[in-house]
Amino acid sequence: MATPLVEMKDISISFGGIKAVDHVSVDLYPGEVVGLLGHNGAGKSTLIKILSGAYKADAGEIRVNGEKVEIHNPREARDLNIETIYQTLALADNLDAASNLFLGRELITPMGLIDDAAMEAECRKIMGRLNPNFRKFAEPVSALSGGQRQSVAIARAVYFNAKILIMDEPTAALGPHETQMVSDLIQKLKAEGIGIFLIDHDVHAVMELCDRASVMKNGELVGTVNIDEVTDDDLLSMIILGKNPAAAA
Amino acid sequence: MADTTSPTAATVVTKSKFQELELDLRLLGMIGALVLLCIGFNLMTDGRFLTPRNIFNLSIQTVSVAIMACGMVFIIVTRHIDLSVGALLATCSAIMAMLQTQWLPQTLGLGLGNPMIWVIAIVLGLVAGTAIGAFQGWLVGYLTIPAFIVTLGGFLVWRNVAWYLTDGQTIGPLDANFLKLGGINGTLGTTWSWVLGAVAAAAAVWALVNARRAKVNYGFPTKPVWAEAVMATISVGAILGFIATLNAYTIPERRLERMFEARGEIMPEGLIVGYGVPISVLLLLAVALVLTVVARKTRFGRYIFATGGNPDAAELSGINTRWLTVKVFALMGFLCALSAVVASARLANHSNDIGTLDELRVIAAAVIGGTALAGGSGTIYGAILGALIMQALQSGMAMVGVDAPFQNIVVGSVLVLAVLLDIVYRKRVGVK
Ligand SMILES: Nc1ncnc2c1ncn2[C@@H]1O[C@H](COP(=O)(O)OP(=O)(O)OP(=O)(O)O)[C@@H](O)[C@H]1O
Ligand SMILES: [Mg+2]
Numbered sequence: 001m002a003t004p005l006v007e008m009k010d011i012s013i014s015f016g017g018i019k020a021v022d023h024v025s026v027d028l029y030p031g032e033v034v035g036l037l038g039h040n041g042a043g044k045s046t047l048i049k050i051l052s053g054a055y056k057a058d059a060g061e062i063r064v065n066g067e068k069v070e071i072h073n074p075r076e077a078r079d080l081n082i083e084t085i086y087q088t089l090a091l092a093d094n095l096d097a098a099s100n101l102f103l104g105r106e107l108i109t110p111m112g113l114i115d116d117a118a119m120e121a122e123c124r125k126i127m128g129r130l131n132p133n134f135r136k137f138a139e140p141v142s143a144l145s146g147g148q149r150q151s152v153a154i155a156r157a158v159y160f161n162a163k164i165l166i167m168d169e170p171t172a173a174l175g176p177h178e179t180q181m182v183s184d185l186i187q188k189l190k191a192e193g194i195g196i197f198l199i200d201h202d203v204h205a206v207m208e209l210c211d212r213a214s215v216m217k218n219g220e221l222v223g224t225v226n227i228d229e230v231t232d233d234d235l236l237s238m239i240i241l242g243k244n245p246a247a248a249a
Numbered sequence: 250m251a252d253t254t255s256p257t258a259a260t261v262v263t264k265s266k267f268q269e270l271e272l273d274l275r276l277l278g279m280i281g282a283l284v285l286l287c288i289g290f291n292l293m294t295d296g297r298f299l300t301p302r303n304i305f306n307l308s309i310q311t312v313s314v315a316i317m318a319c320g321m322v323f324i325i326v327t328r329h330i331d332l333s334v335g336a337l338l339a340t341c342s343a344i345m346a347m348l349q350t351q352w353l354p355q356t357l358g359l360g361l362g363n364p365m366i367w368v369i370a371i372v373l374g375l376v377a378g379t380a381i382g383a384f385q386g387w388l389v390g391y392l393t394i395p396a397f398i399v400t401l402g403g404f405l406v407w408r409n410v411a412w413y414l415t416d417g418q419t420i421g422p423l424d425a426n427f428l429k430l431g432g433i434n435g436t437l438g439t440t441w442s443w444v445l446g447a448v449a450a451a452a453a454v455w456a457l458v459n460a461r462r463a464k465v466n467y468g469f470p471t472k473p474v475w476a477e478a479v480m481a482t483i484s485v486g487a488i489l490g491f492i493a494t495l496n497a498y499t500i501p502e503r504r505l506e507r508m509f510e511a512r513g514e515i516m517p518e519g520l521i522v523g524y525g526v527p528i529s530v531l532l533l534l535a536v537a538l539v540l541t542v543v544a545r546k547t548r549f550g551r552y553i554f555a556t557g558g559n560p561d562a563a564e565l566s567g568i569n570t571r572w573l574t575v576k577v578f579a580l581m582g583f584l585c586a587l588s589a590v591v592a593s594a595r596l597a598n599h600s601n602d603i604g605t606l607d608e609l610r611v612i613a614a615a616v617i618g619g620t621a622l623a624g625g626s627g628t629i630y631g632a633i634l635g636a637l638i639m640q641a642l643q644s645g646m647a648m649v650g651v652d653a654p655f656q657n658i659v660v661g662s663v664l665v666l667a668v669l670l671d672i673v674y675r676k677r678v679g680v681k
Contacts, residue, residue: 075567
């Protein structure tokens with residue numbers, strides 16, 4: 001079998017006394033979508049934030065393309081072509097869409113100054129593909145609706161040719177049409193060989209989009225299943241009861 | 250109505266002529282307040298307020314606070330505060346004064362008037378200010394001590410370091426070349442002031458044309474040409490008007506005579522010489538220009554605003570917010586040292602109470618100029634206008650003869666009122 005894009009092995013992290021992630025192992029192959037499921041506070045966001053460089057794990061190792069890596073901060077994760085759509089979106093509310101899209105990676109003129117016009121042009125291009133109704137390029141993103149803000153966060157993650165994409169509830173604020181567009185986008189990125197971790201509470205969406213799903217409960221991994229081999233109800237019972245259907249069957 | 254169709258089909262809302270100018274309403278409000286203030290004081294003083302002489306004095310009195318206010322904008326935008334600027338100014342001023350009058354003459358044998366002495370003093374003063382600022386920034390950014398506490402401590406520390414360095418004595422006279430940076434002792438003269446005005450006017454027009462060209466290139470919506478022309482005319486008019494005013498303030502006859510005597514020449518009969526733009530004002534304009542470019546067009550500036558808007562988002566976008574904090578405080582320290590040059594040169598000596606209460610003036614200037622204490626928004630030109638409004642208020646009241654306690658009561662009330670107006674304005678416009 002091919003080497004996985006990402007292997008997270010035996011990852012643990014605690015905040016004070018709480019074991020937010022407790023010896024969890026997940027992996028991701030090129031062109032694959034792996035769903036991360038679990039109740040609120042199960043530790044999904046914390047797990048992927050370790051991969052995106054926002055947190056440092058207390059224990060465990062991360063491999064990217066088979067090589068052991070240390071990810072100390074978000075910049076290093078980006079350097080490994082890991083892009084993240086955070087649950088909180090992580091947008092600077094006082095800046096406009098283009099500034100947020102390029103935050104930390106601004107386009108620069110030959111004189112070393114920020115090239116706002118070029119950034120806005122690029123932003124208009126990608127938003128045209130992701131959300132053609134998007135018009136608010138001049139306003140700070142605080143003036144945007146929840147869904148429009150989410151579109152900006154999605155644009156930022158896909159613009160920079162990610163190899164590994166982390167999507168933490170990317171469609172939470174989107175309308176049905178926009179949600180469908182994100183689903184199409186995921187299919188397209190998958191076809192391009194990008195690996196995607198998708199956190200989503202909607203079991204139907206996970207069944208439709210994912211190849212495999214890992215379920216967490218109280219910081220621990222309940223199990224990882226192939227989507228072809230389970231039903232919606234199996235997944236639900238894993239989430240709620242914390243039991244692996246393979247063991248139950 | 251000749252040309253009201255806008256280039257993009259999306260915006261078919263008809264705008265009034267006034268709206269098409271796309272003026273910054275807050276800027277307009279501040280300029281309006283300043284103009285009203287000036288006209289009011291001018292009426293109350295029978296025309297003594299708006300004389301070239303008084304405008305010249307107002308300008309040089311504003312410089313020191315305005316320079317620091319520019320740095321304070323960045324500090325407040327990143328959700329910090331610096332209460333130590335007045336004290337830091339005092340320490341830098343003390344260091345530079347001691348360097349000129351005692352340390353350099355004693356160690357290197359450079360006497361007062363040696364052409365190198367003011368350069369060395371200023372460079373070391375700027376280095377000291379930057380280092381102290383960076384140190385405070387490190388305490389805030391890396392050791393995560395709140396800026397309020399670090400700079401409250403700094404307020405006591407640096408005020409008394411200055412005292413210790415000088416034994417509380419007034420240090421002077423300072424180097425003659427150094428004094429040229431204070432205001433009245435160093436001006437460009439009328440000819441060079443006009444040259445400066447012409448360059449500045451040309452640059453303003455060029456900037457407008459360039460911005461428009463970039464928009465057209467990318468097919469973004471633009472203002473109608475007449476609106477751009479109005480803006481250009483106003484900018485050029487303001488620049489040249491300011492220069493003309495400063496040039497109209499002429500050197501008093503007796504002073505001019507003495508200047509000729511000092512050079513061993515005799516003053517020609519009926520000679521009139523204008524002061525022109527003070528070097529200190531030029532310094533402020535340079536600071537304002539550079540920092541405006543930094544704020545709008547550099548990564549450093551963009552990260553300052555992003556961090557102020559959402560520190561977590563900035564961090565997650567790979568911005569090193571701790572190092573950014575060090576840099577912002579170091580810049581503040583540098584500007585305090587620069588202000589120390591201007592302030593001590595204007596007074597012709599270092600006095601123990603130099604910069605007292607400046608922290609409040611500087612913060613007030615930034616806040617009156619529209620910098621939000623919640624972070625994430627503020628402008629350099631706003632802070633300078635804020636400093637000007639404060640200085641105009643103070644000088645005007647002194648001229649009118651308002652009692653000292655009432656002067657401070659008014660200034661304090663204006664600060665609170667300005668912030669209230671700003672809050673109302675933000676609610677109206679819907680920006681945060
Ligand atoms: N920065 C933090 N400090 C302290 N505790 C934290 C922190 N971040 C997360 N936690 C705790 O870790 C646990 C896991 O949180 P996490 O955000 O990973 O949950 P989640 O699975 O993403 O939940 P949701 O579906 O609600 O997004 C929770 O108990 C939470 O309270
Ligand atoms: Mg979460």
